[in-house]
Amino acid sequence: MSNTSALELAKRLIACPSITPATGRVFDEMEAMLEPLGFEVSRFIAGDRPEDEGLGGAVENLFAIRKGPEGSRHFAFAGHLDVVPPGEGWGTDPFVPEVKGDLLHGRGAVDMKGSIASFVSALHNLPSDLGTISLIITGDEEGPARFGTVALMDLMAERGITPDLCLVGEPTSVNRLGDMMKIGRRGSVNMWITVNGTQGHVAYPHLADNPITKLGKILSEIDAVQLDEGTDWFQPSNIEFTDIHVGNPAHNVIPAKAEGRLSIRFNDQHSGDSLSVLVREIVERHGGELNPIISGEPFLTPPGELSGLIADAITEVTGVEPELSTTGGTSDARFLSKIVPVVEFGLCNATMHKLDEAVAVEDLEQLSKIYALVVERALG
Numbered sequence: 001m002s003n004t005s006a007l008e009l010a011k012r013l014i015a016c017p018s019i020t021p022a023t024g025r026v027f028d029e030m031e032a033m034l035e036p037l038g039f040e041v042s043r044f045i046a047g048d049r050p051e052d053e054g055l056g057g058a059v060e061n062l063f064a065i066r067k068g069p070e071g072s073r074h075f076a077f078a079g080h081l082d083v084v085p086p087g088e089g090w091g092t093d094p095f096v097p098e099v100k101g102d103l104l105h106g107r108g109a110v111d112m113k114g115s116i117a118s119f120v121s122a123l124h125n126l127p128s129d130l131g132t133i134s135l136i137i138t139g140d141e142e143g144p145a146r147f148g149t150v151a152l153m154d155l156m157a158e159r160g161i162t163p164d165l166c167l168v169g170e171p172t173s174v175n176r177l178g179d180m181m182k183i184g185r186r187g188s189v190n191m192w193i194t195v196n197g198t199q200g201h202v203a204y205p206h207l208a209d210n211p212i213t214k215l216g217k218i219l220s221e222i223d224a225v226q227l228d229e230g231t232d233w234f235q236p237s238n239i240e241f242t243d244i245h246v247g248n249p250a251h252n253v254i255p256a257k258a259e260g261r262l263s264i265r266f267n268d269q270h271s272g273d274s275l276s277v278l279v280r281e282i283v284e285r286h287g288g289e290l291n292p293i294i295s296g297e298p299f300l301t302p303p304g305e306l307s308g309l310i311a312d313a314i315t316e317v318t319g320v321e322p323e324l325s326t327t328g329g330t331s332d333a334r335f336l337s338k339i340v341p342v343v344e345f346g347l348c349n350a351t352m353h354k355l356d357e358a359v360a361v362e363d364l365e366q367l368s369k370i371y372a373l374v375v376e377r378a379l380g
Contacts, residue, residue, distance in 0.1 A: 004124045006364035007104060009033060009117035011097040013081065014106035020082035021047075021147075022139030023060035030062055030081065030137060033120050038128055039064040039135070042155070047140075047147030059140035059147040063155055068131035068379065075378045076134045076163035077371075078149065078336055079116045079170075080141030083108040084353050091356050103358040111352035114359045115169030115367060122372035131379030134163060141332050149332040153339065165306050165378050166342040167371070168333045171349035177363045178320035178370070182344035183307050184233060184300035186265045188330050189272040190242075191279055193218060195288040199256040211258040212246060218286045219244075219260055222279060227270065233300055234267030234326050267326075268298040296330045299337035306343050306378075313373035314345070317366050345370075 002008070012033070016026035023045065031041045041064045047057020062081075068074075086094035086107045094107040108114070116137070123133070136156075140148030156162070172182050195215045200208025219241060227237040243261040264275055272294030283290045301307065303324060314322050322345075333342045347367060351357045 004121055006114070006118040006121040006368040007099075007361050009120050010104060010109065010114045010359075010364060011106075013113040013117055014097040014108050015095060017095045018081050018083055018108070018139065019085050020140065020142040021057065021059040022082035023058065026081045027060050027062055027139070030116075034064045034135065037066065037123050039066045044151075044155070046151040057147050059138070059151070061139060061148060061152050062137040063134065063152055064137070065132065065134040065161070066128065068133070069129060072131035073165070073379050074132040074134065074161075074163045075375050076136055076166040076340065077119045078136040078166055078168045078332060078342075079112050079119075080138045080148065080332065081113065081116070082139045082142050083111070083113070084142050087355060089355050094357075099361065102360055102362065104361055104364070105356060105358045107357055109357050109359040110171045110347050110349060111357070112169055112171060112346060114364055115171070115346040118364050118367040119169060119371050121368040122375065125372050126375055130376065133375065133379075134161070136166075136336070138332065145332065149335045153335060163340045166336050166340045167306075167310070167374065168331060168336065168342060168344040169346040170331050170333075170344045171347045171352050172325075172344050173346065173348040174350075175348070176318075176320065177348060177360075177366055178314040178318040178322050180323045180325050181307070181310055181314075182326060182328065182331075182333070183303065183324045184268075184326035185296070185298065185328065185330055185334055186234060186237070186267055186326065187270070187272055187298040187334070188263070188265055188295040189275055190261065190263050190293050190295065191276070192291040193260040193262070193283055193288050194291070195258045195286070197254070197256055197258070200254045202252050202254055205254065208254040210254045212255065214286045214288060215244070215258040215260055218283055218288055221282050221286075222262065225278070227264075228267065231267055231269065234298070237264065237266035237270060239264050266298060268300055270298075272297060296334035299334055300326065301337065301341050301343055304341070306341050309374050309377050310343055310345050310370075313370045313377070316373065317369045
């Protein structure tokens with residue numbers, strides 16, 4: 001393999017530990033890959049104030065751009081260099097890339113240093129004057145994502161830079177490379193419910209006010225809500241209770257407070273605000289308080305030019321016809337979709353976030369070919 005192959009570039013990135021939030025060495029490596037290709041590379045730290053520490057700062061971000069001829073189109077690739085903690089029990093060192101048989105092992109091999117490496121490798125096979133190409137690379141996707149892609153978008157806005165099309169290299173394939181890409185994602189909102197009561201002896205309930213009873217009524221009423229039946233592109237929105245906490249150590253005491261938490265994944269029939277209003281009305285009617293935090297709004301890039309380019313390239317390289325999907329969790333595409341049509345496509349996601357994360361070497365090389373075709377046709 002040449003030192004510009006997707007495999008060799010992936011090894012270089014995996015060898016740089018970059019548990020979220022990522023800074024430093026992995027970005028040095030990324031910059032060293034791009035500058036010889038004629039990219040102007042900008043790096044900066046966001047969320048570096050003392051008050052930002054609990055929110056995921058400090059985070060390093062990288063924006064690289066290679067401008068094409070005047071008036072040419074602009075194609076952007078977005079991704080993240082941060083990874084989740086490896087955990088205990090790996091068969092190899094998670095930050096020492098190792099090829100075993102047909103697989104490259106290492107934290108980030110799939111999510112998503114492998115796809116970043118595949119894109120950079122693809123650039124070596126494209127004319128330098130094809131059009132404008134940029135890379136939007138953050139160190140804060142696996143964490144709170146407060147100081148990552150959003151900060152990069154602010155930088156782009158300051159410079160008057162808006163891509164025409166954007167591909168996010170998240171691992172979207174399921175059983176084999178190319179069988180699925182994402183043209184949208186559901187939104188996400190988490191809600192904390194607090195119900196205050198009056199502590200007292202269980203034998204004298206008239207002298208107390210049991211918050212657990214009120215919380216039970218709140219949860220029961222919320223559970224009965226059917227948000228929707230889904231749409232042509234989205235599955236039904238769902239409400240899931242994720243925690244109930246009282247913390248009462250005594251069997252004969254009515255507690256003073258009860259708390260609950262829920263998470264809603266919702267399609268484009270709703271917004272984080274509209275769902276917060278709906279749940280708050282139920283909670284407050286029963287004497288509780290609600291604190292919602294919206295992680296992201298839903299987005300949909302209707303089938304069109306970008307999804308068609310990607311689907312055609314996938315089929316040409318792999319023979320697979322991809323499914324257009326909106327399933328799964330959130331990604332940074334939820335931010336980028338506000339300024340540019342965006343589609344997600346990348347490696348098989350079977351081992352992401354797991355012990356012994358690994359990617360097929362052949363998939364890396366095929367993905368690089370797919371990315372090269374997509375960029376060439378988007379800009380050509």
